[in-house]
Each structure stands twice: as C-alpha cells, then as structure tokens.
Amino acid sequence: MMKPQILSKKLIKPSTPTPRHHLKLSFMDQLIPPTYLNMIFYYSSYTKVDDNERCAQLEQSLAQTLTKFYPLAGRLIEGDLLIHCYDEGFTLLELV
Structure with missing residues (x-):
C-alpha cells in the first residue's frame, strides 16, 4: 500500500470578511x-486543465464557500463550547 505524501499545505481563508463573533x-x-x-476529494485528469490551474480553482471555490459557511473557517473552543468565528481559515492539503 502506497503512503500518501503531502505536496502542499495551505490555510484557505474566506474570500470576503465574515461576521466576527462567537457561535455557541x-x-x-x-x-x-x-x-x-x-474529507478527501479525488480529481481525475480527463480534461486538459493542468493540475496547478485545477488546484487554484479549488482554492478559489473553497474561499468563496467559506464566506457562506463561515463557522467552518473558525476554531472550536471545547472548554467554552463555542466556535470562534474569526476567519482563521481551513487547512487544505494537496497529496500525491
């Protein structure tokens, strides 16, 4: 079994500022x-779009999505039972 290797690790933030507050x-x-x-998404190379362009499109799409679902870009504070919604970002790993 082949072990995946990390090609890149990026923190994707919402494309526009979102409300800054705590969500109980x-x-x-x-x-x-x-x-x-x-979450793991697999993308095949059936189209003529190169991998760098595809990754850029995915990053842009994720940044736009995080503006609508901004708690996903926050951090869970377990002791307080809160999500700090301060646009900290979502970790995106590119594996090979």
Whole structure:
C-alpha cells in the first residue's frame, strides 16, 4: 500500500470578511461526542486543465464557500463550547 505524501499545505481563508463573533454550540451539538472528519476529494485528469490551474480553482471555490459557511473557517473552543468565528481559515492539503 502506497503512503500518501503531502505536496502542499495551505490555510484557505474566506474570500470576503465574515461576521466576527462567537457561535455557541446547540444542546444537541454538546451531546455528540467529538469526532474529527477528514474529507478527501479525488480529481481525475480527463480534461486538459493542468493540475496547478485545477488546484487554484479549488482554492478559489473553497474561499468563496467559506464566506457562506463561515463557522467552518473558525476554531472550536471545547472548554467554552463555542466556535470562534474569526476567519482563521481551513487547512487544505494537496497529496500525491
């Protein structure tokens, strides 16, 4: 089995500033045990778009999405049961 190697690691921030505040976790969110979810997306090279251009498009798309779903760019503070929504960013890894 081949072990993936990290080509690049970037912190993607929302493309426009978002509201800066704390978001309190709901009662149901507080009951759910902490789980960490890694999302992996595979893209094939069937089109003539090169990998660098494809990565740039994905980064731009993620930055635009984070403006609408800005808590995903925040940080969970477990002791306070809050999400600090301060546009800290989302970690994007490029693997090979």
